[in-house]
Amino acid sequence: MTTALRRYPVLIALVLAALFMVVPFLIVAVNAVKSPAEYSANGPLSLPEGLYLDGIKDFWERVDFGQKLVNSVLISGSVAALAVVLSVLNAYAIGIGRIRGRTWVLAFFVLANMLPQEALVYPVYYLSKEVGLYDTRLSVIIVFTVIQAAFGTYLLSSVLGQFPREIIEAARIDGANKWQVLWRIVVPVSRPTLGVLLVFFFIWTWNEFLLPLVMLISNDNQTVSVALGVLQGQRLMDATMTNAAALLGVLPALVFFLVFQRTLTRGIAVGAVK
Amino acid sequence: MTVTVERARVAKDARRQGGSRHRKDSYTLFLLPGALAFLAVIVVPFLMNTGVSFTDWRGVGTPEWSGLANYRALMDDSEFWASFRHSLFMVVAMAAVPTAVGLVLAAALFDYVGKHFGSRWAAVLRACFYLPQVLPIAVAGIVWSWILAPENGSLNEVLSAVGLGSWQQDWLGDPDIALYSVMGVMVWVQLGFPLVVFMAGLQRVDPQLYEAAELDGAGWWRRFRHITLPQIRPETYVVLTWCTIAALKVFGAVYVLTKGGPGGATNVPSYFSFTTFFEKTQVGYGAAVSTVLTVIILAVSLIGLKLQTRAEDAEEGVRA
Numbered sequence: 001m002t003t004a005l006r007r008y009p010v011l012i013a014l015v016l017a018a019l020f021m022v023v024p025f026l027i028v029a030v031n032a033v034k035s036p037a038e039y040s041a042n043g044p045l046s047l048p049e050g051l052y053l054d055g056i057k058d059f060w061e062r063v064d065f066g067q068k069l070v071n072s073v074l075i076s077g078s079v080a081a082l083a084v085v086l087s088v089l090n091a092y093a094i095g096i097g098r099i100r101g102r103t104w105v106l107a108f109f110v111l112a113n114m115l116p117q118e119a120l121v122y123p124v125y126y127l128s129k130e131v132g133l134y135d136t137r138l139s140v141i142i143v144f145t146v147i148q149a150a151f152g153t154y155l156l157s158s159v160l161g162q163f164p165r166e167i168i169e170a171a172r173i174d175g176a177n178k179w180q181v182l183w184r185i186v187v188p189v190s191r192p193t194l195g196v197l198l199v200f201f202f203i204w205t206w207n208e209f210l211l212p213l214v215m216l217i218s219n220d221n222q223t224v225s226v227a228l229g230v231l232q233g234q235r236l237m238d239a240t241m242t243n244a245a246a247l248l249g250v251l252p253a254l255v256f257f258l259v260f261q262r263t264l265t266r267g268i269a270v271g272a273v274k
Numbered sequence: 275m276t277v278t279v280e281r282a283r284v285a286k287d288a289r290r291q292g293g294s295r296h297r298k299d300s301y302t303l304f305l306l307p308g309a310l311a312f313l314a315v316i317v318v319p320f321l322m323n324t325g326v327s328f329t330d331w332r333g334v335g336t337p338e339w340s341g342l343a344n345y346r347a348l349m350d351d352s353e354f355w356a357s358f359r360h361s362l363f364m365v366v367a368m369a370a371v372p373t374a375v376g377l378v379l380a381a382a383l384f385d386y387v388g389k390h391f392g393s394r395w396a397a398v399l400r401a402c403f404y405l406p407q408v409l410p411i412a413v414a415g416i417v418w419s420w421i422l423a424p425e426n427g428s429l430n431e432v433l434s435a436v437g438l439g440s441w442q443q444d445w446l447g448d449p450d451i452a453l454y455s456v457m458g459v460m461v462w463v464q465l466g467f468p469l470v471v472f473m474a475g476l477q478r479v480d481p482q483l484y485e486a487a488e489l490d491g492a493g494w495w496r497r498f499r500h501i502t503l504p505q506i507r508p509e510t511y512v513v514l515t516w517c518t519i520a521a522l523k524v525f526g527a528v529y530v531l532t533k534g535g536p537g538g539a540t541n542v543p544s545y546f547s548f549t550t551f552f553e554k555t556q557v558g559y560g561a562a563v564s565t566v567l568t569v570i571i572l573a574v575s576l577i578g579l580k581l582q583t584r585a586e587d588a589e590e591g592v593r594a
Contacts, residue, residue, distance in 0.1 A: 090308040097301025114571060115320060119320055214552065254408075
């Protein structure tokens with residue numbers, strides 16, 4: 001009992017620290033539903049008197065938030081799916097095919113993943129203008145598919161390197177070619193790892209800022225992150241609308257987090273220790 | 275004589291074609307789409323960027339070769355040096371502090387909360403700490419620039435509410451404190467990553483180690499120092515490397531919070547190269563900045579990788 005009592009202060013300290021992490025979200029949520037008049041009268045810390053949703057509605061219409069959501073989902077979803085396919089193809093050759101010089105090939109992919117986007121951004125911007133892909137969602141999809149696949153290849157190669165070879169050999173003896181072995185055996189068996197990658201690629205792409213900021217200048221193509229970041233820079237909004245914007249930016253991430261909490265925390269550990 | 279040579283050659287060819295070559299190298303085909311895509315999106319742009327860094331180019335017309343002129347100019351550019359100095363502050367805020375605090379928090383959550391209050395508590399608390407990590411950095415920037423606003427900002431309101439009104443500041447607008455404010459936000463953003471990695475790492479530590487130490491009367495701090503720290507050394511190197519790289523690359527937060535201001539007080543290399551590229555359109559110069567940044571990041575990655583493999587080797591040595 002006494003030891004338990006001694007432990008409560010630790011728990012309380014940790015709960016307070018956790019609260020500090022979450023408090024910004026709470027203040028944003030509270031102020032997003034206040035009217036401007038209420039906000040200027042009572043300040044940011046008071047509890048809302050009622051539910052005022054016009055700020056959220058105004059902001060939604062003003063930036064055409066629905067379109068931004070569609071863009072973000074489209075871009076992140078395509079990148080996640082395509083990057084997983086690309087990673088699987090690469091990792092199949094490296095991890096299972098054990099192609100010659102695979103250590104170097106793998107080192108190349110790791111380097112590609114470490115490379116700062118700043119060292120690619122101007123040429124990517126310039127080249128995409130040359131080939132007519134500038135300010136298209138496709139340009140961002142292509143670039144991030146490759147960048148995410150660099151990490152995916154690195155992670156999947158070591159996972160597939162430990163794939164039970166008897167299964168593959170048995171399938172080959174039964175007459176399956178490499179293509180069939182890949183899609184009918186390797187992919188289904190590795191599904192949990194692929195799921196983790198899919199979730200990560202989606203959320204990483206969703207949160208990306210620099211390249212979408214440079215590549216997507218027209219309003220119709222912008223992602224949620226870029227639209228919010230650019231608006232913030234212009235400082236055109238009042239406090240309630242700023243909070244409405246922040247809340248709308250937080251919500252998708254929050255939903256995603258609650259749905260995939262386990263995958264995210266498990267995946268981050270898998271990715272880090274590999 | 276000729277016949278045997280001929281036969282040997284035929285056999286060798288056949289072996290090469292039908293045997294090992296066919297079995298091994300035809301997997302190369304699977305690498306083809308990836309290789310082409312990487313060539314187009316990573317290799318060519320990277321080489322272009324490096325090439326452009328040796329030229330005088332404003333983004334239009336033909337680049338003019340200028341040798342090392344951009345790099346020489348960088349040496350005398352106080353803005354450039356300031357941005358890298360701020361990078362060191364970011365490494366403290368995004369790598370050193372989150373790793374140290376994350377270690378203590380992870381150990382406390384695992385060792386105290388998990389054991390004495392149930393793993394549910396530990397999981398919920400872990401989720402709270404991890405939450406900022408899933409947020410787009412632009413959104414985190416909006417949230418914080420509003421909280422840190424000089425008038426009606428929540429932080430200043432809280433300070434006056436608890437009677438510390440004299441501590442109120444223009445957190446992001448005062449050149450003397452803006453960098454520290456950004457650092458504070460980055461600690462908040464970054465903390466969840468090391469915490470989650472360390473908690474996962476602690477799960478593979480043999481619980482008997484802790485039990486034995488507790489029976490021997492070792493307090494929390496001694497268990498932390500002599501069991502936790504050595505056991506999760508590999509994770510520590512990974513986390514430090516990843517976070518240092520993230521700190522060197524930080525862009526979105528600076529863009530949204532301060533735009534490198536006030537007066538360049540929070541400028542960082544990636545923001546510096548961004549403005550040099552797209553606002554000043556000194557493409558050659560911007561390319562030089564980003565090339566220097568790349569070299570530093572690759573060096574950090576290599577050192578991190580080296581430390582990590584050495585830690586893993588040492589660990590295996592202990593096990594064997």
